Amino acid sequence: MRLLILGGTVFLGRHVIDAALARGHAVTMLNRGRHGRGLFPEVERLIGDRDGDMSALRGRSFDAVIDCSAFTPAQIDRTLAALDTGAPQVVFVSSISAYGRFEPGKVYDESTALAAGHEGYGALKARAEEALARALPDRHAIVRPGLIVGPHDPTGRFTYWPTRVARGGEILAPGRPERPVQFIDARDLALFCITLAESRATGAFNAIGHRLPMLELLDTCLDAAPASDARFTWVPDETLLAMDVVPWTGLPLWLPESDPAYGGMLLADARRAYAAGLTTRPVLASVTDTLAWATAPRDTDWDGAKLVAALTPEREAECLARVKA
Incomplete structure (x- = not known):
């Protein structure tokens, strides 16, 4: 063609x-x-x-x-x-x-x-x-x-998780561990x-891919970075909102499940696409390839203008300290 x-x-x-x-x-x-x-x-x-x-x-x-x-x-x-x-x-x-x-x-x-x-x-x-x-x-x-x-994502909305888990330490994990993501x-x-x-x-x-629990995604990120000492502290939606964490961008793939406009955004039915020929690779492959790309040198014309303002290490540490307090 x-x-x-x-x-x-x-x-x-x-x-x-x-x-x-x-x-x-x-x-x-x-x-x-x-x-x-x-x-x-x-x-x-x-x-x-x-x-x-x-x-x-x-x-x-x-x-x-x-x-x-x-x-x-x-x-x-x-x-x-x-x-x-x-x-x-x-x-x-x-x-x-x-x-x-x-x-x-x-x-x-x-x-x-x-x-x-x-x-x-x-x-x-x-x-x-x-x-x-x-x-x-x-x-x-x-x-x-x-x-x-995946590789070459200019937004960092998914890349945040493989790279954050690879960095290790205590990680602020959003919502319920069983919360579905896509x-x-x-x-x-x-x-x-x-x-x-x-x-x-x-x-x-x-x-869109099959739904999986957020915990499974983070565990898969650990599988892709076996040297990491990452450990997860799960923080409820209400607590994150009270700390002014921004859904979707502040913590990628997190949307408060009770949100009246976006609470169900990660619940798409994709059966029609699969019947028409959509196939999806294992999550581990996406995570591993994304991490490899994220840690490699950038293209010479890389433009970071679309990167989301995810939590900085300092802001994450502050939130974790408030949760413990």
Whole structure:
């Protein structure tokens, strides 16, 4: 297949290109050209701006498009308008954030109502989905991942845990040990996007890994760092909130389970995606590879602007001291 990848130099997109090349597809990438200039020399590179000039696509023809970067309806419309030879099958990477609400304790699937309005990341993703569905009602697939993890993650939202456990010592562990969490390795998500393009599947898919207890994730981080002397102190949601720990970013993968808007965000039903070909690697593989990448030298054009403000060692120690007091 002739594949157009929108994005492709920072995180998910580079894994999508890796997967496409491994499957023998001819790949063209389009991005702003700000990162990864030395990546994929065998791949045709087009320069374009989702909020500006997309003329590089004029007169070009592709069998499928995998869109890893759009998050507004205008970006969807501008891209499809630039594909003046006719838009092929489009696989759009949206987000579970496109759903409007995550009720505490409630599992949700692809029939869940989308966010309303035109402000905020989730609402804009929802409107982008709708723009694509209007333009290509029978030629699109919408992929809604949860937290995307693995090597080259620019946010640090998952990387925090393998690196923190490897550092050792007493660790502030959030909520109940049995609290369920979910995430998806970027490489598994990338391969799923290729699979959907190849099969010309349509509809929406929650692309996220199986639920596992937070304790199992942290124990797996210990398995990946056997020299660590890490030990976990579990702190209830209410105590963390009272200490002004910020959910999701201050302690990644932590959301208070009783939160009326986000308490159930890590309870996605992904059966439809698995039936369509999603496969996920063992958690230990994701943790081990993430730790290896995190402790290796960074790319020369690494940009840390998207790193979340997770707890510093000093802030974590302060919180632990308050818990003991």
